[in-house]
Amino acid sequence: MAWYVGRRFLQLIPVFLGATLLIYAMVFLLPGDPILALGGDRGISDALAERLRERYNLDEPFLVQYLLYLKGIFSLDFGITFSGEEVIDVMKRVFPVTFQLAVMALLFEGIFGIGFGLIAGLRKGKLFDSTALVLSLIVIAVPTFVIGFVLQFVVGVKLGWLPPTVGSNVNFKTLLMPAIVLGAVSFAYVLRLTRTSVAENLSADYVRTATAKGVSRSRVINVHVLRNSLIPVVTFLGADLGSLMAGAIITEGIFNINGVGGTLYRAIIQGQAPTVVSLTTVLVIVYILSNLLVDLLYAVLDPRIRYA
Amino acid sequence: MPETPTRPDQQHFFAQLDETPVGVVDSVDESAAPASVWKDAWHQLRRRPMFWIASVLIALIVIVAVFPQWFTSVDPRACDLANSSLPPSAGHPFGFNFQGCDIYARTIYGARPSVTVGVLTTLVVVLIGALVGAIAGFYGKWFDSLLSRVTDIFFAIPFVLAAIVIMSVLYDQRGILTVVIVLGVFGWPQIARITRGSVLSVKNSDFVTAAKALGASRASTLMRHIMPNSAAPIIVYATVALGTFIVAEATLSFLGIGLPQSVVSWGGDISDAQRRLRANPVELFYPAAALALTVLSFIMMGDVVRDALDPKARKR
Numbered sequence: 001m002a003w004y005v006g007r008r009f010l011q012l013i014p015v016f017l018g019a020t021l022l023i024y025a026m027v028f029l030l031p032g033d034p035i036l037a038l039g040g041d042r043g044i045s046d047a048l049a050e051r052l053r054e055r056y057n058l059d060e061p062f063l064v065q066y067l068l069y070l071k072g073i074f075s076l077d078f079g080i081t082f083s084g085e086e087v088i089d090v091m092k093r094v095f096p097v098t099f100q101l102a103v104m105a106l107l108f109e110g111i112f113g114i115g116f117g118l119i120a121g122l123r124k125g126k127l128f129d130s131t132a133l134v135l136s137l138i139v140i141a142v143p144t145f146v147i148g149f150v151l152q153f154v155v156g157v158k159l160g161w162l163p164p165t166v167g168s169n170v171n172f173k174t175l176l177m178p179a180i181v182l183g184a185v186s187f188a189y190v191l192r193l194t195r196t197s198v199a200e201n202l203s204a205d206y207v208r209t210a211t212a213k214g215v216s217r218s219r220v221i222n223v224h225v226l227r228n229s230l231i232p233v234v235t236f237l238g239a240d241l242g243s244l245m246a247g248a249i250i251t252e253g254i255f256n257i258n259g260v261g262g263t264l265y266r267a268i269i270q271g272q273a274p275t276v277v278s279l280t281t282v283l284v285i286v287y288i289l290s291n292l293l294v295d296l297l298y299a300v301l302d303p304r305i306r307y308a
Numbered sequence: 309m310p311e312t313p314t315r316p317d318q319q320h321f322f323a324q325l326d327e328t329p330v331g332v333v334d335s336v337d338e339s340a341a342p343a344s345v346w347k348d349a350w351h352q353l354r355r356r357p358m359f360w361i362a363s364v365l366i367a368l369i370v371i372v373a374v375f376p377q378w379f380t381s382v383d384p385r386a387c388d389l390a391n392s393s394l395p396p397s398a399g400h401p402f403g404f405n406f407q408g409c410d411i412y413a414r415t416i417y418g419a420r421p422s423v424t425v426g427v428l429t430t431l432v433v434v435l436i437g438a439l440v441g442a443i444a445g446f447y448g449k450w451f452d453s454l455l456s457r458v459t460d461i462f463f464a465i466p467f468v469l470a471a472i473v474i475m476s477v478l479y480d481q482r483g484i485l486t487v488v489i490v491l492g493v494f495g496w497p498q499i500a501r502i503t504r505g506s507v508l509s510v511k512n513s514d515f516v517t518a519a520k521a522l523g524a525s526r527a528s529t530l531m532r533h534i535m536p537n538s539a540a541p542i543i544v545y546a547t548v549a550l551g552t553f554i555v556a557e558a559t560l561s562f563l564g565i566g567l568p569q570s571v572v573s574w575g576g577d578i579s580d581a582q583r584r585l586r587a588n589p590v591e592l593f594y595p596a597a598a599l600a601l602t603v604l605s606f607i608m609m610g611d612v613v614r615d616a617l618d619p620k621a622r623k624r
Binding site: 011014015018019022023026027029137138140141142143144145146149150153157242243245246247249250253264265268269276280283284287288 | 457458460461462464465466467468469470472473474476477551555558559562563575578582585586589592596599600601603604607608611
């Protein structure tokens with residue numbers, strides 16, 4: 001087990017280096033001079049531009065810039081944004097918000113997706129099943145931003161049940177609707193995945209054996225069917241935490257949430273390489289770690305899988 | 309025969325020795341072509357109404373995309389502010405948007421860029437993904453380690469984010485081709501993983517060993533024997549992915565970094581309409597519904613094809 005985790009961490013290194021290099025290169029290629037753009041129409045004096053370039057290492061060639069940035073990361077120095085704020089302070093401000101949003105979305109899709117998927121799988125071919133399947137297809141087919149705007153308009157503005165925007169007061173109530181919008185598509189996938197998996201496992205030999213032994217129906221379903229059906233679902237959910245945090249960029253824009261998405265979007269437009277790369281790096285790490293966690297969870301769910 | 313108590317659902321089976329003459333068993337036509345996976349799947353597909361609904365919808369959407377002028381004689385770019393937000397009238401069944409453009413004509417003409425982006429991106433993604441996945445799975449060893457790590461790297465970078473960065477770099481050359489390139493470059497890892505897994509599972513089959521024994525070269529073993537037999541999951545994923553690429557294009561256009569304003573597209577129209585959602589909701593409804601219907605038909609198609617190809621799903 002320890003050996004397996006260690007090997008996985010070693011595999012993490014090239015992925016980490018490759019992903020940061022790729023992002024850094026892409027931001028480096030962004031057109032325009034970010035320093036000159038800072039001055040706007042009034043322009044910026046040559047001496048000041050020179051000093052700013054030096055400060056952000058922009059006078060160095062690309063590879064040196066990247067290596068200097070990497071060196072900084074290992075001493076937990078993520079650089080400074082163009083407005084003079086430490087990138088790490090920006091991260092401390094925006095990551096908790098997006099993380100809370102993503103976890104709420106994950107809980108929503110996990111609880112409702114597995115719940116509805118289980119019912120649909122148990123009643124394969126019945127009315128509930130077909131309705132759930134058609135509705136989930138529609139949720140997948142309608143783009144997130146359309147769902148977001150319609151919900152915001154209907155629930156937030158027309159009915160007034162939930163606040164339509166988040167702004168500065170971040171709490172459970174304000175984040176509820178954004179979380180549902182963010183998790184909507186994955187909810188549909190989780191539902192379909194659970195449904196297929198449950199329907200398949202229901203006809204498995206071990207279920208028939210358990211029933212024949214006289215195990216109660218609820219125990220057969222909760223212990224035997226559900227536990228075995230959850231393996232692909234857990235894989236999906238684990239991989240989803242990372243994509244939810246990155247995908248929050250649109251949801252955050254619609255509901256005016258000051259999270260990672262909006263900060264990243266502005267940083268990209270302004271060509272702030274350290275900010276973009278640092279935020280992305282954290283996203284990549286979250287993604288890789290949650291995948292690792294999922295692999296370890298396999299062993300809990302499926303006793304046949306053991307990491308020697 | 310003793311009378312046994314019978315409950316509903318209970319069946320009794322008795323071996324009928326003389327029912328099947330031995331001759332029938334022996335007279336199997338050995339020269340007939342064996343039923344292939346695809347023939348089998350086609351047999352299943354024909355009976356699914358879902359398959360026919362999806363086929364008709366996809367055919368219709370493709371026709372609209374190729375020949376939009378067959379469906380409307382109104383120019384989608386001929387906008388007159390005098391018509392701003394007018395309700396439906398004769399010849400203009402969906403009414404007008406804020407700029408005074410005919411919503412029906414724009415919805416019809418919006419099909420082409422969406423479908424083009426979807427189809428081209430799927431082609432690019434399948435080409436790159438299948439090539440990388442097949443090489444990694446077939447040649448194994450350090451090829452596999454290297455290519456799998458590269459796949460991991462591209463997989464770990466958030467898709468929307470990478471698309472925003474690249475589209476900002478290529479801002480001045482925005483168009484269908486740039487969107488396809490961006491979506492393609494970051495969309496292939498999933499296909500590569502699926503292909504690799506599929507090739508790995510087929511690689512050790514008896515027919516591959518037979519091909520090797522007969523002296524087939526490595527390349528021809530891969531192309532003629534392994535790839536056709538590992539194509540099924542790739543095709544299923546590609547069909548579903550086509551729909552998601554159309555959504556991704558709409559998302560980029562919505563963010564203002566996808567297709568330029570000069571291209572009539574569903575994503576752009578949705579993004580315009582969203583600002584006036586309170587005043588004129590129909591403006592959002594039609595392009596969004598058209599987009600959803602298109603994506604829906606491709607996902608439905610992928611779904612039924614997967615069911616038809618998977619013997620486990622067929623059982624009951």
